[in-house]
Each structure stands twice: as structure tokens, then as C-alpha cells.
Amino acid sequence: MSSQDFALQAVDLHKAFGSHQVLRGVEFSLRPGEIMGIIGENGAGKTTLLRVLSGELKADRGSVVHKGRLGYCPQRIVVNNELTVEQHLRYFQSAYQLATLTRAHELVERLDLSRYLHRKAGVLSGGTKQKLNLVLALMHDPGVVLMDEPYQGFDWDNYLSFWAITRELCDRGQSVLVISHIAHDVKQFDRLHRLREGQVLVEKPTARHATASRKAAL
Numbered sequence: 689m690s691s692q693d694f695a696l697q698a699v700d701l702h703k704a705f706g707s708h709q710v711l712r713g714v715e716f717s718l719r720p721g722e723i724m725g726i727i728g729e730n731g732a733g734k735t736t737l738l739r740v741l742s743g744e745l746k747a748d749r750g751s752v753v754h755k756g757r758l759g760y761c762p763q764r765i766v767v768n769n770e771l772t773v774e775q776h777l778r779y780f781q782s783a784y785q786l787a788t789l790t791r792a793h794e795l796v797e798r799l800d801l802s803r804y805l806h807r808k809a810g811v812l813s814g815g816t817k818q819k820l821n822l823v824l825a826l827m828h829d830p831g832v833v834l835m836d837e838p839y840q841g842f843d844w845d846n847y848l849s850f851w852a853i854t855r856e857l858c859d860r861g862q863s864v865l866v867i868s869h870i871a872h873d874v875k876q877f878d879r880l881h882r883l884r885e886g887q888v889l890v891e892k893p894t895a896r897h898a899t900a901s902r903k904a905a906l
């Protein structure tokens with residue numbers, strides 16, 4: 689891959705909390721239009737890595753470069769319990785400087801969130817709040833999307849909707865990085881990496897990756 693051919697690149701990332709060295713030289717590139725999964729044991733540093741990639745947390749060393757706008761769906765849901773779903777959309781419309789809420793409402797529809805538009809976030813169930821968290825990360829059509837277990841609390845139909853939406857993003861050339869705990873996800877990824885001992889290592893090729901390689905070989 690040439691140095692130009694990436695949507696996001698992490699170079700030599702280090703992060704410690706006190707004497708606990710969590711990231712020890714993380715390096716990888718996310719290609720345009722690919723879905724990459726990152727797995728790892730509890731406490732391996734996956735959330736820390738995503739927080740560093742998103743800019744929420746400052747690395748002690750190393751750099752992150754990305755092209756285009758970033759979308760970030762954090763593990764900890766950040767919504768204001770006093771605002772309705774629609775008010776969140778309007779607030780983020782202003783923050784993202786969007787002319788319309790067309791894409792946001794399309795995502796709301798796809799994730800079966802429409803009936804909650806005028807409810808305050810504070811009274812929503814965990815899974816419904818997570819849908820709002822996801823819509824807020826995607827409504828500005830970011831070029832690179834970082835998601836930390838983005839379907840927590842989703843029922844099966846919404847889990848499938850999540851993956852359908854994600855695949856559409858990639859078909860349009862957007863790039864997605866997903867922190868995952870679900871073995872079932874593995875077949876959705878173009879590439880899979882494991883975070884271990886503070887470094888990102890290549891995991892065996894996934895079913896989707898194998899299919900793409902076969903197509904490329906034909």
C-alpha cells in the first residue's frame with residue numbers, strides 16, 4: 689500500500705496511565721472503503737486505542753493521520769438526558785454545520801428510532817440510547833468511522849441493520865474501524881486485527897477478506 693492509499697494511519701502510538709503502559713507502539717493503516725475489526729481481551733486497551741485515534745485522548749508518543757471527516761461512536765454513550773432525540777439531531781446539525789437532517793432522519797428510520805424522536809434521552813432504554821449514539825456518529829457522512837462496540841443492547845434485527853448500514857458506507861468508499869467482542873462479527877470484516885500486549889497484530893484472514901481476495905484473483 690502506498691503512503692497515499694490510506695484513510696487513517698496510526699504510527700508508533702504509545703499511551704500509559706501512570707506506570708501502566710497500555711499502548712506500546714501501535715501501527716496500522718485503514719484503507720479507503722474497508723471494514724476493519726479490532727478484537728482483544730478485556731483490558732487489552734481497545735477503548736484506549738479508539739479514544740487516542742479519535743483525538744479524545746492524547747497519545748504520549750506517535751501520530752494519527754486521517755483523511756476527511758471523522759465519525760466517532762464511543763463506548764460510553766454521551767447524550768444529554770434532558771434533550772429529546774430530535775433536539776440532539778438539531779444540536780449536532782449545528783455542530784457539524786449540516787444544511788439538512790436528511791441523512792440523520794434516514795438513519796433514524798433504518799434503526800427504528802422514529803417513534804422516539806420527541807422523547808428525552810433520559811427515558812430511553814440502553815439499546816435505544818445506543819442507537820442515538822450511533823446516529824450522532826454517522827449523520828454527517830464521515831469519511832472515517834471509529835466505533836466501539838456500536839451495537840450494545842441492539843436486538844437481532846437492529847444488529848443486522850447496523851451491519852447493512854456499515855456495508856453501505858464501505859461500498860461508498862467510507863472506511864470503518866469497529867471494536868468488537870462478538871465472534872459473529874468476524875465474517876463482516878475485511879481485515880481483522882488483535883490488540884495484544886499493547887500492539888496491533890494481524891489476525892487470520894476473514895471470510896469477507898477471503899472472498900475479496902478470490903474476486904481480485906479472477
Ligand SMILES: Nc1ncnc2c1ncn2[C@@H]1O[C@H](COP(=O)(O)OP(=O)(O)OP(=O)(O)O)[C@@H](O)[C@H]1O
Binds near residue numbers: 728732733735
Ligand atoms: N482513564 C484511565 N485511567 C487509568 N487507567 C485506565 C484509564 N482508562 C483505561 N485504563 C486502563 O487501561 C487498560 C485498558 O483499558 P481499556 O478500556 O482500553 O481496555 P479494553 O480493551 O477496551 O477493555 P474491555 O474489553 O473490557 O472494554 C485497563 O487496565 C484500564 O483499567
